[in-house]
Amino acid sequence: MKARIIYNPTSGRETIKREMLDILQVYEQAGYETSAFATTPEPMSAAKEAARAAKVGFDLIVAAGGDGTINEVVNGLAPLTKRPMMAVIPAGTTNDYARALKLPRDEPLEAAKVIFQHETIKMDIGQVSNHDETKYFMNIAALGTISEVTYTVPSLMKSLYGYVAYLVKGAELITRIKPVNAKVTYDDGEYSGKISMIFLALTNSVGGFESIVPDAKLDDGKFTLLIIKESNLAQILQMIAQMLNGGKHIDNSQMIYKKTSKVEITPLDDDQLKVNLDGEYGGDAPMVFNDLQQHIEFVANRSGMPEAATISTQKAQQFVKDVEKLNTN
Numbered sequence: 001m002k003a004r005i006i007y008n009p010t011s012g013r014e015t016i017k018r019e020m021l022d023i024l025q026v027y028e029q030a031g032y033e034t035s036a037f038a039t040t041p042e043p044m045s046a047a048k049e050a051a052r053a054a055k056v057g058f059d060l061i062v063a064a065g066g067d068g069t070i071n072e073v074v075n076g077l078a079p080l081t082k083r084p085m086m087a088v089i090p091a092g093t094t095n096d097y098a099r100a101l102k103l104p105r106d107e108p109l110e111a112a113k114v115i116f117q118h119e120t121i122k123m124d125i126g127q128v129s130n131h132d133e134t135k136y137f138m139n140i141a142a143l144g145t146i147s148e149v150t151y152t153v154p155s156l157m158k159s160l161y162g163y164v165a166y167l168v169k170g171a172e173l174i175t176r177i178k179p180v181n182a183k184v185t186y187d188d189g190e191y192s193g194k195i196s197m198i199f200l201a202l203t204n205s206v207g208g209f210e211s212i213v214p215d216a217k218l219d220d221g222k223f224t225l226l227i228i229k230e231s232n233l234a235q236i237l238q239m240i241a242q243m244l245n246g247g248k249h250i251d252n253s254q255m256i257y258k259k260t261s262k263v264e265i266t267p268l269d270d271d272q273l274k275v276n277l278d279g280e281y282g283g284d285a286p287m288v289f290n291d292l293q294q295h296i297e298f299v300a301n302r303s304g305m306p307e308a309a310t311i312s313t314q315k316a317q318q319f320v321k322d323v324e325k326l327n328t329n
Contacts, residue, residue: 066092
């Protein structure tokens with residue numbers, strides 16, 4: 001069997017680059033003839049290499065880097081009829097997808113060693129269609145002002161300050177959320193009106209939190225759709241507090257919380273609605289989202305690892321306090 005490691009040489013302060021020889025040895029010991037490819041600044045470098053490697057017969061594609069690198073590899077494999085198995089070695093800021101797969105998130109070499117457990121899961125993948133263009137995402141699509149957080153935080157700031165970079169930018173944006181008039185159609189209904197934010201989640205890990213989608217399933221063919229109706233800052237902060245308190249936000253009257261295999265989102269009144277796919281700008285609605293059930297098989301720690309912890313509740317509660325303070329000032 002053959003494995004191809006596609007890695008971002010700048011992720012995680014170059015941790016993966018420094019440990020690459022040891023990582024290669026892990027996959028060799030697992031029975032794979034293994035080689036590596038370092039991504040380049042060329043657009044969709046990882047996606048192109050993933051598609052090439054799959055077409056020439058590689059059995060395992062390893063995405064090593066942040067969620068953006070994983071997204072690119074998924075975009076290279078998802079359109080193919082024959083898709084090899086994937087593995088993930090996290091080295092980003094939030095590493096949401098590694099958290100969903102229960103992988104060690106701070107030790108790339110240990111994440112690679114999960115291959116020895118011989119455990120996999122066939123994960124749902126999101127497909128996004130806009131006119132003649134089709135893209136894919138593996139974790140979350142977000143629409144609205146707050147979705148701008150991840151792609152407006154400079155890369156250098158992410159590397160140096162990590163979670164704090166998102167905290168600062170999120171606190172800034174949450175105070176100026178601009179509702180958009182839109183129509184959202186899903187499996188058993190539709191909603192038209194002013195919307196503050198929309199999330200379509202495939203896993204339970206969103207921005208480092210596992211309580212936003214407390215009942216997420218990874219392979220059921222269903223998105224978790226969250227529509228936050230037009231809300232003021234106080235109402236949004238209340239929802240965040242409910243989220244921290246055992247996921248009680250799903251019953252909030254300002255939110256629509258649904259399971260659906262397909263979603264169509266259309267802005268009304270010529271409003272612009274930007275779409276964030278796995279932390280990167282993915283275009284503007286109107287868009288159609290389809291859940292491709294069990295589309296790619298991933299190496300996973302099915303039994304779960306206790307050290308795969310979420311961002312602490314204390315940090316999350318501090319986020320709320322910081323936003324409240326910012327709004328007061």
